[in-house]
Amino acid sequence: MARKTSKRTSGKAAGKSALDKTKNKAAHRRVQRNEKLPALGRMMSWVDKPGNAGKIFWALAVVCGMLFVADFLYEKHGHFDVEHFPGFYGIYGFVMFTIIILAAKTLRIFVLRPEDYYGNKAVDREEYPADQLGKVTHDGT
């Protein structure tokens, strides 16, 4: 549950005013009506409804809070003392994840190159051969 929810934190458009919200919702419904999506796809499109990304984020925050509190309710077993510190894994996960993202972002400054950097000797600038694909859209166009 917690994992599916997290996927959705990108929609920053948690409406600013009530008017915006109604507008967005109406637009979302319009898109839905025009697109005949598979049933499961339609259900999952709940995550793209305005404001729901925020709901998912806060739900995840609550789950994290509960997991932190849970640490006080059972006897911890671990090989190292640091593991007995309440919320150790949570704090470690949060901090390390942030470090990874920031470090990777910095790394990109140095290593990013255009797709044709290695010229014709790499596949990066090529299109995948069309005859090996099954490129079909969901409504058959």
Place this chain on the structure above:
Amino acid sequence: MMALDLIPTAFVFFAAAPILLLLPHGKARATWLLVLPALAGWQVWSLAPGAAGQVQFFGFTLELMRVDKLSRVFGLIFCLAAFIGNLYAWHVRDTVQQIAALLYAGAAIGAVFAGDLLTLFFYWEGTAIASVFLVWARRTEGAYYTGMRYLTIQIGSGVALLVGAVLFYRETGTIAFDRMTLGSPGTWLIFLSFGVKCAFPLLHNWVQDTYPAATITGTVILQSFTTKLAIYALARGFAGTEILIYIGAVMTLFPIFFAEIENDLRRVLAYSTNNQLGFMVVGIGVGTDMALNGAVSHAVAHVLFKGLLFMTVGAAMFRTGTSKASELGGLYRTMPLTTVLCLVGAAAISAFPLFSGFVTKSLIIDQTAAQHYPIIWAALVFASAGVLSHSGIKIPFFTFFAHDSGKRPKEAPAHMLLAMGLAAFLSIFIGVYPDPLYALLPYAVDFVPYTTSHVVGQLQLLCFALLAFGVLMRNGIHPPEIRGIDLDFDWTYRRFLPDVIAVVAMQTSRLWARWEQFGIGTISRMISGLYRSTGPEGRFAQTWPTGVMVLWIAILLGVTLILNFASHG
């Protein structure tokens, strides 16, 4: 069926290749490609432990079928991987790929059952030669060059193995493939050979280079065998070799950062493979029964969940023509089943409780703690957060969610869904009920994965990391997906060395040209000098020929006179 027991499993695959050619194109061949791994899997399942298939070869006894718990579990997962891969490739009508898949699986299984280094070498090279056709089958210029690079590196690994085996034979008088101790040049060469195939740091680039270049179905098959064969070989030959702990830890760490910024999602998964192999290498390095169990079980789980992830990204690519994160997004709307299957793979590789990664990876991490490697332990927990970032979040999020790319591809074909479904089912089954997998492992398992401490700890790690992702996304700090490639160590041999060689070649040819000019000038000056003195206008020519003749006779007579005088005097 009695006869089947007598045939080495690899030969079953090799014999199947010519039969495939006799079958008509289409469903008959595709069915044969499913029946065969199933048949081979059944054979491996029913094999009795022990050595069989001994062959005399130039005075050596080759052992083609060494069956014990370690080789058996790898044999089984390879048969299963071949089955799933071929099911996923049901639509492919390319004979080259079909034959390559058969021979590749056969060679990998042959290598796993090889009881001696010579047999291992033959199959080791066999995997390289068969698998390169899965890259070339893309039939583009880039794929051709990538295949050549791949082949060079893989064949190089084989040569190192052969030379190592020869030196090892001279040292010990045996070619048996058993546990070795690092020290002599022979063992180091064998270790290096395994390291290339296992993608040790700085030897790793062939993975990122090749996997995104192979065909969609080829990558799924490629990812199953070569690196897992290397894990098997290390577990067999170098269990408990301490240096592996540190090599493995580095392997878990550095790919995280590259995977995070890489745009091609199949290359992200290739980096992720490095990272996962690192966990296994650490397990082999720790070398206790339980750590080896961890390495082996994680290899099995990895074949399934990484295969699943490659298959889901491949399905998106099959329908849209690209695997680049910057071009994808929002596909869940029309590919919801693939999306759900991808989420299962993501949960399994991230080691969420009730998924396979949880019950296999924790065996390794627990052993690093139990054997008192605190820094390695911290590195592996850190790497676990890293796995979540690129394979757990990035792959499903940027393919199926994130910004809407506007692409509305059809759901993956039924056979792909079936193949993915099978891998997903097994990834959950192993996570929920690990006992059958544990029973296949080389040693008795004395480990309980589901304790409150462990479950809550792992959930905390993952959920808080997800929360961090949410915070970074909401604040726009998370790096966006942009088109481009990222330089890695392969820059040295793909760009730097060729450039150096080009400069050296240019300077050398320039120097040579100058030298040539100088040489020709000297010679022509000499000739014209001679011409001046002896040519028609030259001084010698003025007295030529009688004058010169008289001069020379006078000189010769003089010399004769002196010699004569000297000899009689």
